[in-house]
Amino acid sequence: MVTTEKNLIIETKNVSVFYGDTPAVSGISLGIEREKITALIGPSGCGKTTLLRSFNRMNDLIPIARTSGEILFEGHNIYAENVDPTEIRYRIGMVFQRPNPFPKSIYDNIAFGPRINGFSGNMDELVEKSLIGAALWDEVKDRLRTSGLELSGGQQQRLCIARTLAVEPTVILMDEPCSALDPIATLAIEELMRDLSKQYSIVIVTHNMQQAARVSDYTAFITQDERRIGELVEYDDTRQIFTNPTDERTEAYITGRFG
Amino acid sequence: MSQIDGGRIKFGSGSDGVSYMDQDKQVLGRFQRMFGLRWKRNLTEAFIKYGLFLCAILSIFTTAGIIAVLLFEAIQFFQEVSIFEFLGSTKWTPLFSSKHFGIWPLVTGTLLTSIGAMLVALPLGLLSAIYLSEYAPRRVRATLKPILEVLAGIPTVVYGYFALLFVTPILRSISDNIMVFNGLSAAIVMGIMILPMVSSLSEDAMQAVPRSLREGAYALGATQLEVATKIVVPAALSGIVAAFILSMSRAIGETMIVAIAAGQNPNFTFNPFVPIETMTAYIVQVSMGDTPTGTIEFKTIFTVGLSLFVMTLIMNLLSQYFVKRFREVYE
Numbered sequence: 001m002v003t004t005e006k007n008l009i010i011e012t013k014n015v016s017v018f019y020g021d022t023p024a025v026s027g028i029s030l031g032i033e034r035e036k037i038t039a040l041i042g043p044s045g046c047g048k049t050t051l052l053r054s055f056n057r058m059n060d061l062i063p064i065a066r067t068s069g070e071i072l073f074e075g076h077n078i079y080a081e082n083v084d085p086t087e088i089r090y091r092i093g094m095v096f097q098r099p100n101p102f103p104k105s106i107y108d109n110i111a112f113g114p115r116i117n118g119f120s121g122n123m124d125e126l127v128e129k130s131l132i133g134a135a136l137w138d139e140v141k142d143r144l145r146t147s148g149l150e151l152s153g154g155q156q157q158r159l160c161i162a163r164t165l166a167v168e169p170t171v172i173l174m175d176e177p178c179s180a181l182d183p184i185a186t187l188a189i190e191e192l193m194r195d196l197s198k199q200y201s202i203v204i205v206t207h208n209m210q211q212a213a214r215v216s217d218y219t220a221f222i223t224q225d226e227r228r229i230g231e232l233v234e235y236d237d238t239r240q241i242f243t244n245p246t247d248e249r250t251e252a253y254i255t256g257r258f259g
Numbered sequence: 260m261s262q263i264d265g266g267r268i269k270f271g272s273g274s275d276g277v278s279y280m281d282q283d284k285q286v287l288g289r290f291q292r293m294f295g296l297r298w299k300r301n302l303t304e305a306f307i308k309y310g311l312f313l314c315a316i317l318s319i320f321t322t323a324g325i326i327a328v329l330l331f332e333a334i335q336f337f338q339e340v341s342i343f344e345f346l347g348s349t350k351w352t353p354l355f356s357s358k359h360f361g362i363w364p365l366v367t368g369t370l371l372t373s374i375g376a377m378l379v380a381l382p383l384g385l386l387s388a389i390y391l392s393e394y395a396p397r398r399v400r401a402t403l404k405p406i407l408e409v410l411a412g413i414p415t416v417v418y419g420y421f422a423l424l425f426v427t428p429i430l431r432s433i434s435d436n437i438m439v440f441n442g443l444s445a446a447i448v449m450g451i452m453i454l455p456m457v458s459s460l461s462e463d464a465m466q467a468v469p470r471s472l473r474e475g476a477y478a479l480g481a482t483q484l485e486v487a488t489k490i491v492v493p494a495a496l497s498g499i500v501a502a503f504i505l506s507m508s509r510a511i512g513e514t515m516i517v518a519i520a521a522g523q524n525p526n527f528t529f530n531p532f533v534p535i536e537t538m539t540a541y542i543v544q545v546s547m548g549d550t551p552t553g554t555i556e557f558k559t560i561f562t563v564g565l566s567l568f569v570m571t572l573i574m575n576l577l578s579q580y581f582v583k584r585f586r587e588v589y590e
Contacts (some may be wrong), residue, residue: 063396090480100471103494113479116489153275160475167479 009034010200015069025230026048037202039216046222047230048205056092057085092171093164098180099156101148109148113167134162154185174204221250282471289302351525353559364525368535373510379450386459393487396446411455419519422448443531453506455478464498497581504578508571514539536569
């Protein structure tokens with residue numbers, strides 16, 4: 001288990017997320033390390049995405065969703081009463097399963113976040129910096145005014161990453177960011193993630209175990225129990241999980257015997 | 260052939276305890292029934308096909324017929340009145356002894372009431388659409404939207420009396436300058452009448468904006484208001500514009516409210532306090548009056564009708580253009 005407490009950026013304590021009265025995930029306690037990549041893996045429907053979305057209070061947008069337990073971000077419970085969820089989402093960015101650029105120009109896609117958060121510096125520089133950060137600058141620098149929707153799927157996803165970088169978050173949550181992309185675009189995003197992890201703490205949900213093994217430093221394996229409630233089975237160094245898992249369910253999953 | 264195949268499949272998965280002979284008989288019977296039915300069904304199909312085609316062609320003929328009548332009478336009108344008089348004069352007095360045939364007083368009357376109505380319906384409709392689409396809990400929306408749409412079911416003559424007998428007295432108690440018949444009262448009530456159309460269509464356009472766009476904005480720290488105004492409304496803009504234009508066409512073509520509440524004085528003015536006359540109200544006035552068929556006065560209503568038709572047609576074409584663009588936005 002990951003125990004170097006002082007380096008944790010997010011720490012969940014006994015977190016459960018309910019849809020109505022039914023828990024989707026239950027009793028999750030884990031710590032996300034600063035400037036590392038943590039992968040959440042597990043079979044479909046086990047609650048990985050639900051858990052990920054609880055890290056930046058995206059579940060608040062679902063009327064029937066409810067979260068119990070504590071999620072500490074830099075030591076403060078983000079579900080405490082005086083916390084503004086928009087502030088949390090500004091600090092903890094998110095990249096989604098399918099690229100979702102706004103139907104605006106590439107430039108405005110990037111500038112949207114900084115603008116609403118009161119950025120007053122040089123926007124051109126920020127846009128350039130964000131696009132360079134997302135390894136997209138060279139491909140789009142001559143057409144910043146064209147619609148973000150004209151880019152290819154992989155470029156759109158990098159645009160979404162650039163958009164997230166522009167608000168300078170501390171953590172980036174990625175919900176199966178490559179599931180809608182071809183292998184080459186996937187590779188580009190994976191390389192980008194390795195680069196980004198020097199500056200950002202990244203949590204990625206993935207279905208693709210090879211991807212988790214390739215990019216992540218730590219891996220959490222989540223699965224459903226017999227009541228179809230997601231639970232954390234094992235959480236450790238990625239190498240440990242993939243070479244020498246302690247739980248037989250983990251071993252069964254990573255060797256492809258179920259899930 | 261598919262029915263026969265269907266029969267075979269049933270045969271193949273045949274019921275237990277029935278001998279093959281019985282099954283063969285059953286299948287044979289089914290074949291006979293099917294071939295017996297076939298020509299009947301084909302006949303029905305043909306009837307339906309041509310029947311539906313006739314229905315479709317009927318509405319096209321009707322439209323074409325209306326346009327033909329309008330054009331026919333209007334051409335006769337323009338043989339007597341020059342188009343320069345029609346488009347150049349600012350006096351509309353075809354029913355008086357000194358006749359003038361300038362369309363502009365009717366156009367300004369129509370524009371005054373319909374633009375006035377849009378000034379009421381546009382902000383209120385857009386705001387209620389934003390509320391319904393972005394803020395209202397599901398249950399509230401499920402209740403409010405049908406209620407709002409009931410407004411659309413009220414006969415417009417009721418709105419007309421509502422304007423004349425309820426809104427106008429209130430307006431006149433505010434200002435003495437307002438006449439009994441005035442454009443303002445008609446415009447306000449017409450705005451209320453088209454409000455459900457604006458809000459319902461705009462709400463549909465906003466609902467069509469993918470949830471993923473909203474989530475993308477929330478994930479950047481946007482508030483609900485920012486998501487609504489900076490993401491949803493711009494993304495739905497062409498749909499919203501289409502809703503506005505359709506409502507505007509409705510307002511231009513609206514008759515009863517303006518005929519009852521706005522007066523029948525073709526005034527070349529944009530003053531909302533005085534009696535005016537819209538194109539539609541003029542047509543009502545002449546149709547209901549005792550103008551003899553074939554006279555120039557009679558022909559004016561076809562010319563006015565044609566002008567009205569051209570105006571709403573342009574509006575509808577514009578709206579179609581925007582709806583088409585709207586479809587392309589996020590696909």
